[in-house]
Amino acid sequence: MKIEFTKMSAGGNDFIVIDRREGNTVEVTPAFLREACRRKFSIGADGVLLLENSTSEDVRLRIFNPDGSEAEMCGNGACCTALYITLNPIHPIERQCITINTKAGTLEAEVRDENRVKLKMTTPKDIKFDLKAELGGTEYALYFLNTGVPHTIIFVEDLRNTPVDEWGRKIRYLRDFSPDGTNVDFVKVKSDEALDLRVYERGVEKETFSCGTGAVAAAIVAAKTGKVKKSPVSVYPHGGLPLRVHFRLLRGEITDTYLESEVRVSYRGETEWQD
Structure with missing residues (x-):
């Protein structure tokens, strides 16, 4: 199975971004996460960001760690998500802020100066x-x-x-x-x-x-x-x-807590995977 992805980084964290908003049915299994995030032998990353459609926000973000566990939230990962859907919209985003649904709650992000993102955090x-x-x-x-x-x-x-x-x-x-x-x-x-x-x-x-x-x-x-x-x-x-x-x-x-991070798109690619 071929899996298309985008490699992104924010503030020094790097991620494999997989977009499932338009019918992509790829399953992110623990075995795939361990292999894909392994540096030097595979793509290599701090984690995988899975983007899905949301009924209430612009995008649903699921964050997976290299050990296969799912995290509630990731600040730099959310910043990458905001820039990604700005560059790859599937419908017009008319608001200045992008809304992101996570397990920790709804986040709001504003893309500034092409590659800087300011993210409104949840209340500590x-x-x-x-x-x-x-x-x-x-x-x-x-x-x-x-x-x-x-x-x-x-x-x-x-x-x-x-x-x-x-x-x-x-x-x-x-x-x-x-x-x-x-x-x-x-x-x-x-x-x-x-x-x-x-x-x-x-x-x-x-x-x-x-x-x-x-x-x-x-x-x-x-x-x-x-x-x-x-x-x-x-x-x-x-x-x-x-x-x-x-x-x-x-x-x-x-x-009123915000995180501001520099976000970069490294490259796009595809990888072969069979569980």
Whole structure:
């Protein structure tokens, strides 16, 4: 079976985009996901974005991890989706904002300057700032929140030498975050309006170059704890492109959260697959 796809990236995350809006019946199986996302031996990606018709929004977005699991949301993946359907509409989109249906709720995105997308995020929830864990002989504060998917923020001084995979795996499986687990974000404050970021992503189960929901989570926690002073916050992923997080902070509460990311179409192709 031939599967047509588009390879895209946003902020340093890369995705395989499969469009099922016009009768494409391709099934995305766990075996296909593991093989297609495998780098050097296949297409290679941080995940697969499956685009489907929606009765209420412009598009329905389903996000799949390389391990075969389905994620609730992906910030950079949603940014890719917005640019993709702008370039490949199946019906006229008359509104300025594109609406995207996800398992985490409806997102709104605006495509700017051809390859920049500003995405309105869901309201952060499940906030817990009273957790701690010992890592490498030092006790760290853990800041947990859900920005569409669960994230745990840990502020560190020596980000370059932080063992992201080792510590991330340990935190990801803590009982406090069961049964779904958590993404783990290691953050260094760069200035009162900028952060450096490294991310251990569940579903990928290792460090990735970037993470949109992680950048948003890091900026929100930094703002609520007084580590950054104003919006927008520039977030610099370890291996990706800078992201910008916009928000309003009023009496300790965060509202109107947006992720701004640079999106690129890498190439279009097709692959042969037989389960």
